[in-house]
Amino acid sequence: MDIPRERLLWIYERMALIRAFEDRVAQLFAAGKLPGFVHLYAGEEAIAVGVCAHLTDRDFITSTHRGHGHCIAKGVDVKAMMAELYGKATGVCKGKGGSMHIADVDKGMLGANGIVGGGPPIACGAGLTAKTLGTDHVAVCFFGDGAAEQGTTHEAMNLAAIWKLPVVFVCENNLYAESTPWTYHCAAPDIASRAAAYDMPGVLVDGTDVFAVYEAAGEAIARARRSEGPTLLECRAFRYYGHFQGDAATYRTAEEEASYRQRDPIQRFRQTVLSQGLLSEDELDAIDASVKRAIDEAVEFAETSPYPPPEECLTDVYVSYPAEQLAFRH
Amino acid sequence: MVVATRVLSYRQAINEALRLEMRRDPTVILMGEDVAGGATVEHIEQEGAWGGPLGVTKSLVSEFGRQRVLDTPISEAGFIGAAVGAAVTGLRPVAELMFVDFFGVCMDQIFNQGAKLRYMFGGKAKVPMVIRTMIGAGFGAAGQHSGCHYSVFAHMPGLKAVAPATPYDAKGLLIAAIRDDDPVMFFEHKMLYDVTGEVPEGDYIVPLGKADIKRQGSDVTIVAISRMVHVALQAAERLAVEGIDAEVVDLRTLSPLDEDTVLSSLAKTRRMVVVDEDNPRCSVAADIAALAVDKGFDYLDAPVKLVTAPHTPVPFSPPLEQFYIPSPERVIAAVREIV
Numbered sequence: 317m318d319i320p321r322e323r324l325l326w327i328y329e330r331m332a333l334i335r336a337f338e339d340r341v342a343q344l345f346a347a348g349k350l351p352g353f354v355h356l357y358a359g360e361e362a363i364a365v366g367v368c369a370h371l372t373d374r375d376f377i378t379s380t381h382r383g384h385g386h387c388i389a390k391g392v393d394v395k396a397m398m399a400e401l402y403g404k405a406t407g408v409c410k411g412k413g414g415s416m417h418i419a420d421v422d423k424g425m426l427g428a429n430g431i432v433g434g435g436p437p438i439a440c441g442a443g444l445t446a447k448t449l450g451t452d453h454v455a456v457c458f459f460g461d462g463a464a465e466q467g468t469t470h471e472a473m474n475l476a477a478i479w480k481l482p483v484v485f486v487c488e489n490n491l492y493a494e495s496t497p498w499t500y501h502c503a504a505p506d507i508a509s510r511a512a513a514y515d516m517p518g519v520l521v522d523g524t525d526v527f528a529v530y531e532a533a534g535e536a537i538a539r540a541r542r543s544e545g546p547t548l549l550e551c552r553a554f555r556y557y558g559h560f561q562g563d564a565a566t567y568r569t570a571e572e573e574a575s576y577r578q579r580d581p582i583q584r585f586r587q588t589v590l591s592q593g594l595l596s597e598d599e600l601d602a603i604d605a606s607v608k609r610a611i612d613e614a615v616e617f618a619e620t621s622p623y624p625p626p627e628e629c630l631t632d633v634y635v636s637y638p639a640e641q642l643a644f645r646h
Numbered sequence: 647m648v649v650a651t652r653v654l655s656y657r658q659a660i661n662e663a664l665r666l667e668m669r670r671d672p673t674v675i676l677m678g679e680d681v682a683g684g685a686t687v688e689h690i691e692q693e694g695a696w697g698g699p700l701g702v703t704k705s706l707v708s709e710f711g712r713q714r715v716l717d718t719p720i721s722e723a724g725f726i727g728a729a730v731g732a733a734v735t736g737l738r739p740v741a742e743l744m745f746v747d748f749f750g751v752c753m754d755q756i757f758n759q760g761a762k763l764r765y766m767f768g769g770k771a772k773v774p775m776v777i778r779t780m781i782g783a784g785f786g787a788a789g790q791h792s793g794c795h796y797s798v799f800a801h802m803p804g805l806k807a808v809a810p811a812t813p814y815d816a817k818g819l820l821i822a823a824i825r826d827d828d829p830v831m832f833f834e835h836k837m838l839y840d841v842t843g844e845v846p847e848g849d850y851i852v853p854l855g856k857a858d859i860k861r862q863g864s865d866v867t868i869v870a871i872s873r874m875v876h877v878a879l880q881a882a883e884r885l886a887v888e889g890i891d892a893e894v895v896d897l898r899t900l901s902p903l904d905e906d907t908v909l910s911s912l913a914k915t916r917r918m919v920v921v922d923e924d925n926p927r928c929s930v931a932a933d934i935a936a937l938a939v940d941k942g943f944d945y946l947d948a949p950v951k952l953v954t955a956p957h958t959p960v961p962f963s964p965p966l967e968q969f970y971i972p973s974p975e976r977v978i979a980a981v982r983e984i985v
Contacts, residue, residue: 378731407768408768409767409768409770410769411768413768420767421771422770426735427767429759431754431758434727434755434758434759436727437723437725437730437755437759438728440724441729441730441732441733441737442731442732442735443731444737445736445737448675448732449673449737468727468754468755471721471723471724471727474719474721474724475719475725475728479716632764632765632768632769633764633803634804634806634828635827637828638902641902641903641905
């Protein structure tokens with residue numbers, strides 16, 4: 317596959333940035349620095365990055381409760397993301413969304429989503445906007461294997477198909493819906509074949525191989541841009557951490573978890589580009605160092621940022637509404 | 647400037663509001679089950695497509711085409727959610743939830759997505775969408791096609807809720823709702839579609855959040871919503887015969903609430919009855935009563951009385967349904983208790 321050098325560097329940098337972000341968030345969470353819960357994307361980097369490599373800020377994505385990786389792949393600022401996880405005023409959502417609702421519409425990132433299956437209909441709407449306004453923008457809907465069983469996902473795939481919307485459905489099958497194995501919750505031998513029910517292409521992809529994801533997503537996104545309708549990609553990968561950080565993960569063995577790392581998407585990328593002489597070890601190491609600095613700076617930024625004043629609770633509910641009716645009565 | 651008016655039905659007034667806004671703004675689209683009608687039937691756009699089961703959106707597809715008047719599958723979660731996604735990315739969708747009772751199958755998209763996105767995103771997004779939906783008993787449609795349920799939506803931060811009672815208000819409020827940058831639930835009472843009234847030509851706005859005094863009076867304030875405004879007016883005429891002068895306040899918008907108009911009327915009359923076809927627990931009616939007690943306590947010379955539906959689903963059998971719907975007689979009885 318012929319991927320321009322600059323894009324190869326970008327792919328590595330984004331995957332490394334996601335990994336570094338998530339590993340640091342895991343530590344910060346364990347240290348009690350982050351409120352709420354966090355659902356970490358480490359291990360699945362190749363999917364978000366391989367897909368978003370084909371998107372611009374004018375294209376849209378919808379995401380899941382495991383949304384940090386999608387944000388970073390879509391270009392959301394990691395300082396503002398980290399500050400959001402801390403609940404700080406400088407957060408990308410001013411501290412009102414947190415990990416599960418992290419979003420940046422200026423980057424076309426229509427939100428992580430605390431509701432499993434919340435995003436697919438919204439992706440259809442973004443696709444409908446592109447179709448109605450006659451642009452060639454696309455919407456990518458990331459969803460998990462758990463969300464594959466939600467009615468909204470099926471309704472959205474059907475809607476996108478009958479209206480030929482420029483939407484790409486990317487199922488991130490990380491093998492477990494919380495603790496429930498996908499082989500239990502899914503009646504079919506794969507999720508990709510469900511595309512047949514909606515008369516769209518369905519493709520099973522190795523989600524630990526960024527080149528495979530890049531190629532499949534490129535084809536699906538190009539098809540969407542040509543107004544030829546939606547595609548379903550099922551990308552299989554592993555999530556290194558639990559469903560949420562701190563999850564005891566009693567539903568899988570230590571051996572199973574250890575085996576995941578043998579197909580680590582970042583290591584696989586390194587091996588491929590080094591063995592083929594596409595990038596040098598020095599270049600990759602330099603990216604690793606710059607990523608570490610970026611995360612250090614993000615943490616520093618988040619920790620030194622102020623919390624929002626309590627009254628900030630009362631803003632941004634509506635564009636316009638009588639302020640006194642948003643406040644407490646007494 | 648003199649604006650010509652003519653008599654239109656509530657149905658025609660809503661249709662005209664949609665037509666004018668679609669002409670004015672190419673980003674306004676309609677979507678819902680059968681809003682065009684007869685998809686795939688050749689030439690039906692010009693020859694009598696349904697325009698919804700009660701014909702409210704009739705003939706809009708012939709002017710604006712199927713790209714802007716979108717028949718949807720019976721997938722409320724899918725298309726209401728698509729309306730949210732379209733609104734957040736640059737359109738002004740008007741989605742039709744055929745009967746409000748169907749909110750059960752799409753509520754996540756309304757209240758977890760549409761209503762909360764702006765807040766969760768720290769104010770970076772706006773969701774300028776309207777969900778038009780049919781409410782109300784009186785049609786013999788029974789338990790799953792007859793509720794009002796607007797109290798559920800008025801309760802939810804992030805949503806606005808509008809319930810017009812007259813053709814004039816229906817047109818002006820719908821235009822305001824479409825131009826509003828927040829998600830608006832627009833409740834149309836199915837028993838009002840054939841009610842007629844003077845409606846100006848051209849576009850005009852009835853601002854959201856403003857109640858309207860439909861009848862001036864001095865002895866008691868009757869606050870009413872949607873079809874109950876007409877019930878309250880009938881009661882007021884009959885009370886006038888016995889020398890009781892009732893003021894009828896049409897709430898028009900349920901969220902935000904026009905507290906000033908309600909409280910000013912109460913300050914004048916010192917007595918209040920609230921008439922609401924929705925179920926009584928945790929309702930808009932109960933909220934108005936709480937407002938009167940909280941901010942209007944010093945005005946009150948008598949208890950606030952609520953005339954509402956019972957705490958039951960809507961029954962089918964005609965005498966049961968008539969029992970369910972608040973009547974002028976029940977309003978009169980409530981007024982007599984406190985005047």
